Amino acid sequence: MWRDAALVAGRDLRIEARSRVTVHQVAPFALLVLVLFAFALDPARSILERATPGLYWITVLFSALLALSRSAALDETAGARDALRLSGLDPSGVFVGKSLAVAAELVVLEVLLGVGVIVLYGAEPAGVGLLAATCLAATVAVAATGTLYGALVSGLRVRETLLPLLLLPVLAPVLIGATRAFEAALGRAPADGWPWCGLLAAFAVLYSVAGALAYGTLLEGS
Amino acid sequence: MTTTLPPRPAPGAARDEADAARPATTASPATRVLGAAALVATALLVLYGLVISPADREMADSVRLMYIHVPAATYLYVGCFFTTVASAMWLRRRTPGWDALAEAGAEIALVFSIITLGTGSLWGRPTWGTYWTWDARLTSTAVLTAMLVGYLALRRLELDPAARSTRAAVLGLLLVPNVIVVNRSVEWWRSLHQGSTLVKLDPSIEGTMLVALMVGFVAFGLIFAWLMVHRFRIAWLDQKADGLDLEAALAARRAESRAPTAPETEVTP
Numbered sequence: 001m002w003r004d005a006a007l008v009a010g011r012d013l014r015i016e017a018r019s020r021v022t023v024h025q026v027a028p029f030a031l032l033v034l035v036l037f038a039f040a041l042d043p044a045r046s047i048l049e050r051a052t053p054g055l056y057w058i059t060v061l062f063s064a065l066l067a068l069s070r071s072a073a074l075d076e077t078a079g080a081r082d083a084l085r086l087s088g089l090d091p092s093g094v095f096v097g098k099s100l101a102v103a104a105e106l107v108v109l110e111v112l113l114g115v116g117v118i119v120l121y122g123a124e125p126a127g128v129g130l131l132a133a134t135c136l137a138a139t140v141a142v143a144a145t146g147t148l149y150g151a152l153v154s155g156l157r158v159r160e161t162l163l164p165l166l167l168l169p170v171l172a173p174v175l176i177g178a179t180r181a182f183e184a185a186l187g188r189a190p191a192d193g194w195p196w197c198g199l200l201a202a203f204a205v206l207y208s209v210a211g212a213l214a215y216g217t218l219l220e221g222s
Numbered sequence: 223m224t225t226t227l228p229p230r231p232a233p234g235a236a237r238d239e240a241d242a243a244r245p246a247t248t249a250s251p252a253t254r255v256l257g258a259a260a261l262v263a264t265a266l267l268v269l270y271g272l273v274i275s276p277a278d279r280e281m282a283d284s285v286r287l288m289y290i291h292v293p294a295a296t297y298l299y300v301g302c303f304f305t306t307v308a309s310a311m312w313l314r315r316r317t318p319g320w321d322a323l324a325e326a327g328a329e330i331a332l333v334f335s336i337i338t339l340g341t342g343s344l345w346g347r348p349t350w351g352t353y354w355t356w357d358a359r360l361t362s363t364a365v366l367t368a369m370l371v372g373y374l375a376l377r378r379l380e381l382d383p384a385a386r387s388t389r390a391a392v393l394g395l396l397l398v399p400n401v402i403v404v405n406r407s408v409e410w411w412r413s414l415h416q417g418s419t420l421v422k423l424d425p426s427i428e429g430t431m432l433v434a435l436m437v438g439f440v441a442f443g444l445i446f447a448w449l450m451v452h453r454f455r456i457a458w459l460d461q462k463a464d465g466l467d468l469e470a471a472l473a474a475r476r477a478e479s480r481a482p483t484a485p486e487t488e489v490t491p
Contacts, residue, residue: 218392
């Protein structure tokens, strides 16, 4: 399974490295959202500073929707989905590979957005261990859940509009947990944040397992 | 059901014939009795809820909304449970009945979730002074409603029926786990953020108010069951109709190929 996962992740990342959709489109979009939040809220920074964790994770979720939609679209061109089905690769491996590729892109986005909120919102990083652990757990959670739900809507004409409707309610706990953990870290009370980080980790494990089990059914059934 | 076939028809052709022989209706004597019972129970609920039971000391007449709100919320979860169990069974057995049951459960759960949210916010206005508050239960019910809308949106898509059922079943299977995860995390979120500031329902509910609530549970249980049976049968007939369309199309193609205007061309080696 892990060898198959590495193959699929390598394929997705290689396509990304050649097409540069995430770097040239999703990342600028994410930074643009940060700027738009500043327009909508108080430019005097008092509101922005308080709302930084929430705005950060909202931006990550919106950008993740684009990245996930892109990841699902990769399998729709040139019969790639049929090829995957016929290739004999372990479906769980395909799922893990696609999730890892999305997770890798999201990590890059999160680092970029982190720099963005430091520069634009005046956030001061503190509790780096908690921040990193939260990012890791939340990224895996979003990537796994998103890859699973991406497979649910793949090949549909309405894929891009249906995916957010299905995915965002399910990701509500991730948004809550990641935001609270970030608030605790930035508020210099990291002890309050670790339980939320635990919630994120549990969520990530739950949906990774569910996705790995269900992906075969979805790949066959479409 | 008036059918001349033996009580336990063998699966396969005989059963299909039996289905075809049935009139395309969703009613049967049993559901008529069920519907009549639901009407009687609803009348009783109106009587108990609006006339016999007294107004609450603190909540005044708005307490009467609880006789609808609490049963509706309960059967909302029953509907979700039906969908998840039926989805799991469909993935195991791949028999159309489970698929129809999953669809029926989700659709009726959505109706009950809208009733729950509507009566809840009407009750919240006089009691809490606001239609909406970020209480754990309200928030998680709203998220659950969004999930049900998403599930039904997926079911409405023009897609190969088998593929659609598979995708819907995976989504339906995740419904109850999702609900549990969201409920837990939202409750945790609110409890950390602020203490329980909301007025709790008086736990020592008794007398005619308790009777009214119990009547509410019975009435909504009967309504739920009646809706489930009919929605299930509609889904079942829908599947049959899809099959008929396919058969008609196949027959038309066969007739075309047999038509004298299109003789088979001889292929020389």
